[in-house]
Amino acid sequence: MTYCLGIRLxxxxxxxSDSRTNAGVDNISTYRKLFVFETPGERVICVLTAGNLAVTQAVISQLEEGLDGDTDGDTLYNVSSLTNAAQLVGRAIRNVHDRDQKYIEAEDGSASSTFILGGQIKGRRMRLFQIYSAGNYIEATEDTPYIQIGESKYGKPILERVVTPEMELLQAAKCALVSIDSTVRSNVAVALPIDMMVMNVDECKVAMQQRIQPEDPYYLQISKEWGEGLGKLFNDLPAPAWFDETS
Amino acid sequence: MTYCLGIRLxxxxxxxSDSRTNAGVDNISTYRKLFVFETPGERVICVLTAGNLAVTQAVISQLEEGLDGDTDGDTLYNVSSLTNAAQLVGRAIRNVHDRDQKYIEAEDGSASSTFILGGQIKGRRMRLFQIYSAGNYIEATEDTPYIQIGESKYGKPILERVVTPEMELLQAAKCALVSIDSTVRSNVAVALPIDMMVMNVDECKVAMQQRIQPEDPYYLQISKEWGEGLGKLFNDLPAPAWFDETS
Structure with missing residues (x-):
């Protein structure tokens, strides 16, 4: 399993993103699922991956080096727009599927994979996309400014309640950590370390990138305060007055 | 979709349970999914249902009136133990599957259904079971004293954080409402009214049963206080000190 999210403010x-991969519960590993393609000041593009690890690694490789069998030489370092970048991911997925899908499915595996792609190229708009396993894509909007892939349900309620396009970047980063923490607690197939990248609009470069380990003091602090706060909030809610338990 | 839960204290x-059924988003109805089989003072058994509505209705009917083609005359009103009750549900599911499953699947439908069954028969232990679509079952334990069926993920974190066997009944009822409220907010296929039943150990009868409508004052109060409290709790968490946003 996997949990990745992008929040466009x-x-x-x-x-x-989390960093756990598993091929059954007896085969658990740590793999990076957050990839940055950056020419500082000219472009910054971030890609997050979920699904079949062989497929997503093959896609990332083609995004760096150009599509297999393609003479155009398109990579995420030279595409002219974010839309073209999303389409390039779609073409790479289809390329890998054409080559591998029937063999994967013959072994009862799934070749399914999904991607988040976001960023900005100088002089163009900052954008955030979700690319499906079929290679088509949707864009985050004002109404729903975040995109999740993988195990999205446990971490969605906090996003729905607090994320707005006007939110500050660091508040959104905090929200992403709370969302991942909620997921980690309920699904052992999602786990730390967490890879995180933050970019400011119109800078076309990484503002902050780091790997947050399980013993990270800030992560431990918000995980503890959030958990204790939820317990207190629940206790402070009035109990129903439906019947007398002592009767 | 559906969301039902049982909490054994x-x-x-x-x-x-919620009460929404849907055959596509253009075909939404309200159906009861909580059924009580009671001989006050002698037995109280509650069954909650999720999955194919035709299957679950056929199962409930057999639990009331006896299995089709079965001359034993077993119903939930006369089985001698809760284990026998769980097995009776399993036999009823298999009975319906034997008759209908291949026809449902020929229409690309799913005959899958799951059940929660709990209660007590005089002189025996209070128990809580989950019965799978295959007719087999598991029992709630001290370690995991609750059982969920249907859309379980959105409402699971609050259960994991606060439910213990020592919890008071009315606190657990409050917890069930918060859990359903979180689910209703994130999945339109789960909706009010909520059917709720509470039983005290060793009474072998219903202590409280009611249908909670969307305009119920207590439900509205805890839904509002929980939502506002989560927002405040999130805002009160410290922001990360990773970089200066104004730089």
Missing amino acids: NSGIVFA | NSGIVFA
């Missing part, structure tokens, strides 16, 4: 984008 | 059991 007016002031920038926050990207975050 | 030392002092009793809380059962709760």
Whole structure:
């Protein structure tokens, strides 16, 4: 399993991912799922991956080096727009599927994979996309300014309640950590370390990128305060007055 | 979709379910999914249902009137133990599957259904079971004293954080409402009214049963206080000190 999310604010984008992969519960590993393609000041593009690891690694490789069998030489370092970048991911997925899908499915595996892609190229708009396993894509909007892939349900309620395009970047980064923490607690197939990247609008470069380890003091602090706060909030809610338990 | 849960405490059991059914988003209805089989003082058994509505209705009918083609005359009103009750549900599911499953699947439908069954028969232990579509079952334990069926993910974190066997019944009823409220907010296929039943240990009868409508004042109050409290709790968490946003 996997949990990745991107939150597009007016002031920038926050990207975050867990790093656990598993081929059955007896085969668990740590793999990076957050990839940055940057020419500082000219472009910054971040790609997050979920799904079949062989497929996503083959896609990332083609995004860096150019599509297999393609003489155009398109990579995420030279595409002219974010839309073209999303389409390039779609073409790379289809390329890998054409080559591998029937063999994967013959072994009862799934070749399914999904991607988040966001960023900005100088002189163009900052954008955030979700690319499906079929290679088509949707864009985050004002109404729903975040995109999740993988195990999205446990971490969605906090996003729905607090994320707006006007939110500050660091508040959104905090929200991403709370969202991942909620997921980690309920699904052992999602786990730290967390990879995170934050970019400011119109800078076309990484503002902050780091790997947050399980013993990270800030992560431990918000995980503890959030958990204790939820317990207190629940206790403070009035109990129903439906019947007398002592009767 | 559906969301039902049962919470087994030392002092009793809380059962709760939503009441939305949907055959596509253009075909939404309200159906009861919580059924009580009671001979006050002698037995109280509650069954909650999720999955194919035709299957679950056929199962409930057989639990009331006896299995089709079965001359034993077993119903939930005369089985001698809760284990036998769980097995009766399993036999009823298999009975319906034997008759209908291949025809449902020929129409690309799913005959899958799951059940929660809990209660107590005089002189025996109070128990809570989950019965799978295959007709086999598991029992709630001290370690995991609750059982969920249907859309379980959105409402699971609050259960994990606060439910213990020592919890008071009315606190658990409050917890069930918060859990359903979180689910209703994130999945339109889960909706009010909520059916709820509470039983005290060793009474072998219903202590409280009611249908909670969307305009119920207590439900509205805890939904509002929980939502506002989460927002405040999030805002009160410290922001990360990773970089200066104004730089």
